[in-house]
Amino acid sequence: MIDTFIINALIGGALVAAIAGPLGCFMVWRKMAYFGDTIAHSALMGVALGIAFDSENLIIMIATCSSVALMLLFLQRDKRFSSDTLLGILAHSSLSIGMIVISMMDHFRTDMMYYLVGDILAISTADIYTITVVVVLSAISLFFIWRPLLSLTVHEGLAQIEGVRVNLIKIVYMLLIASLVAVALKVIGVLLITALMIIPAAAARTVSNTPLQMIIFASICGILSVVGGIFSSSQWDVPTGPAIVLSATVLFLCGRFLLRAKS
């Protein structure tokens, strides 16, 4: 008999991983791994603002992450600064705002570690409902923007001339990342969410011949990592978030070395 909290952790983690992989593929393809990090940092600002309003509110989290993402799109119009630099500015500024807001609330003492690495074993059934709604909506949105998003990932200028509404599609994609980060915060935390997007995507690359295969394998790798992480954490009593990340890393290394040797 497996405990309920383990089952909740498995379901919640698998749901998050299922959508983190595909979204992460686009991050890998577009070489913007740092973008995930930035949104994750801004999630901490979302947490702080939520606490300031006395509620741990998903809407506030998504709104905060989204506004940072949109801010990036706006700042990118000035071609003098690379995305790399802008992401650095946004990540650390939002992190600092979050920490200052939290420090101003004397009545509130919380363990920041919880938000940094998450606590997947504390997922409640209510959390699972929230995660399910966000993940299903994200999957549907991704289905609809799949082809134009892939096209602008390959060549933005060509996509624009062929009639793809580049800015709209980019905004939708960034909102998807923002929503994912907001719900994934409890599962895996600020520091590790990018890992759950990037590593399964990279692991999937070695076994994929088409973009569609790669997002499916990325989903599967992500889910396997969550399962592997939760079991190894209960087996050896190690923190769950890092165990999930390392499970993904093992999958990546297996694919990289075992399958490469074959081909």
Place this chain on the structure above:
Amino acid sequence: MSNTSGQLLRLENVFKKYKKNIVLDNISFSVNRGETVTLIGPNGAGKSTLMEIALGILDVSSGVVHRAKKISIGYMPQKVMIDEVLPLSVSDFLYLRPNTNYDDVAAALKVVNLSHLAGQPVQSASGGEMQRILLARALIGQPDLLVLDEPVQGIDIMGQQEIYGLIAKTRDETGCGVLMISHDLHLVMASTSKVLCLNRHICCSGSPEFVKNDPEYQAMMGRPMEGIAIYNHQHDEGHDHKHHSHSASESDNRHD
């Protein structure tokens, strides 16, 4: 404006300014069905800006752009590099063009004689093959107007002839119009009907022969080319330091 029925694109007195900088100064020209118009000019002449305006993705500061109603445009960008991290076959790359099915893709690949590459990773294509793949993507859906941005950049002579041949063949078979950017008149001489020599304003325009002998063109692009030696010499005197040091080391004749 005698042939308005076959006219695909017409620009009238187009100006483009960035802040106080005039990038395009009173540009007027048209592209008709069955003709190739080539824009030629040095770096920074505003060729790409003008092309973006013609494509409708950039607004003009003043002037008018007429595009014939309901024409479809095929666009071929300059060199495209696709990262290895994206597993993408040649067919899948072509399929990314909106409103395309795999039959269109196969037909377009056949036109450019690359059917055998259909299932290969797009990254494995050579430079010349990649340009033909890009041409194939532009040809999907039988466009009325083909817009080509330096279609043979970095391609060897054989490959260049092949691509220009394909463009001319498509134009003659489908009756589409072609608007092409090039930085070198000599490469496009044989395959173009009209040349616009651009350096923010239109210096001169007409048949390739006419433009070649125009003093303003010669002043802008350098003296007429009679041999590679003179061409190199031009670079030696220019401000292009990369080329300078390159040719200096090759010819061993330093100026400094």
